Amino acid sequence: MGIHVLDSRTIDRIAAGEVVERPASVVKELVENAIDAGSTAITVEAKEGGIEFIRVTDNGCGIEREQLPTAFLRHATSKIEDADDLNHIASLGFRGEALSSIAAVSRVEIITKRKENLTGTRMVLEGAKEQSIDEIGAPDGTTFLMRNLFFNTPVRRKFLKQPATEGSYITDLMEHLALSRPDISFKFVLGNQTRFHTSGNGDLREVIYRIYGREIAAELVPIQMEENGIKVEGYLGKPVLVRSNRNFEIYFINGRFIRSGVIAKAIEEGYKQYLMQHKFPLCVLHITMDTETVDVNVHPSKMDVRFSDGMAFARMLSEKIAITLRNREMIPDASLED
Ligand code: ADP
Ligand code: MG
Numbered sequence: 310m311g312i313h314v315l316d317s318r319t320i321d322r323i324a325a326g327e328v329v330e331r332p333a334s335v336v337k338e339l340v341e342n343a344i345d346a347g348s349t350a351i352t353v354e355a356k357e358g359g360i361e362f363i364r365v366t367d368n369g370c371g372i373e374r375e376q377l378p379t380a381f382l383r384h385a386t387s388k389i390e391d392a393d394d395l396n397h398i399a400s401l402g403f404r405g406e407a408l409s410s411i412a413a414v415s416r417v418e419i420i421t422k423r424k425e426n427l428t429g430t431r432m433v434l435e436g437a438k439e440q441s442i443d444e445i446g447a448p449d450g451t452t453f454l455m456r457n458l459f460f461n462t463p464v465r466r467k468f469l470k471q472p473a474t475e476g477s478y479i480t481d482l483m484e485h486l487a488l489s490r491p492d493i494s495f496k497f498v499l500g501n502q503t504r505f506h507t508s509g510n511g512d513l514r515e516v517i518y519r520i521y522g523r524e525i526a527a528e529l530v531p532i533q534m535e536e537n538g539i540k541v542e543g544y545l546g547k548p549v550l551v552r553s554n555r556n557f558e559i560y561f562i563n564g565r566f567i568r569s570g571v572i573a574k575a576i577e578e579g580y581k582q583y584l585m586q587h588k589f590p591l592c593v594l595h596i597t598m599d600t601e602t603v604d605v606n607v608h609p610s611k612m613d614v615r616f617s618d619g620m621a622f623a624r625m626l627s628e629k630i631a632i633t634l635r636n637r638e639m640i641p642d643a644s645l646e647d
Pocket of ligand 1: 342343367369381388451
């Protein structure tokens with residue numbers, strides 16, 4: 310066969326495997342695009358665990374008709390111009406790989422309209438091939454419909470789990486996205502059930518209430534600190550809310566949901582005197598720091614981050630958690646009304 314460079318369709322399909330591993334990765338990319346587009350309300354609907362149907366509707370800036378085909382090309386992005394911009398990324402996306410990757414392995418319909426235009430545009434693609442593009446009446450914003458994930462890559466499709474399991478991955482993701490942005494209204498519908506609907510009024514406690522329910526929302530202690538340019542804000546679950554795994558230690562760095570051994574240890578250290586072995590706290594923390602201090606430019610599917618003085622930050626965080634819990638131990642709860 311000799312050495313040769315692959316054609317672009319083959320390259321796209323290979324690349325798609327890195328961005329689109331499962332339905333939840335499609336949802337993540339589409340919702341991040343909606344957030345980057347400045348949306349204040351985002352609806353996500355998924356059927357069959359997202360394998361057959363994912364629809365994300367936003368009220369963001371929309372895409373100009375002339376630019377729509379370009380948006381589906383690999384490495385097409387409106388978010389950075391050149392390598393220098395990589396040092397101060399404000400958006401969630403910037404690699405320009407999501408739309409091309411999703412379109413390469415599914416059937417896609419996008420309807421989008423910019424506020425300043427009278428009409429919108431509808432474009433249909435199948436396995437990255439453009440089927441049609443035409444003018445259509447539409448509300449401001451973008452609706453992205455994906456159907457039949459991996460219809461053209463049967464091996465990959467076989468590796469998907471049962472719809473119930475894929476659906477639970479989407480649910481976890483949607484919860485984290487809603488918790489990451491209390492200022493955006495999220496509606497999440499799985500099958501024909503609305504799982505949650507947040508108001509977008511900016512109140513993190515209300516989002517926790519919508520997602521985890523009254524019992525948990527009533528047992529929260531607010532935490533807030535700022536030191537060395539690092540800000541932490543959010544809620545600590547009281548020790549009565551102990552969990553048997555780490556899934557409820559939720560923290561965001563600069564709006565991104567991440568997992569970090571250093572931060573997990575710091576949280577558990579702060580709770581140390583309240584927790585028995587193999588028990589874990591519940592908390593939701595928003596951590597904000599200079600984009601120069603934290604390296605988010607790791608692979609898109611990786612949720613870990615590196616930051617320059619992790620140990621100093623960890624010490625500060627666990628002390629603050631310990632103090633906050635100690636101070637609030639004696640104070641009775643304010644109950645939360647609907
Ligand atoms: P990236 O997000 O890394 O820029 P994507 O492939 O996810 O790359 O999207 C390509 C481009 O399409 C984005 O840079 C943006 O300009 C546009 N786009 C995608 N989704 C939306 C959306 N929901 N609303 C407005 N513009 C969008
Ligand atoms: Mg994107």
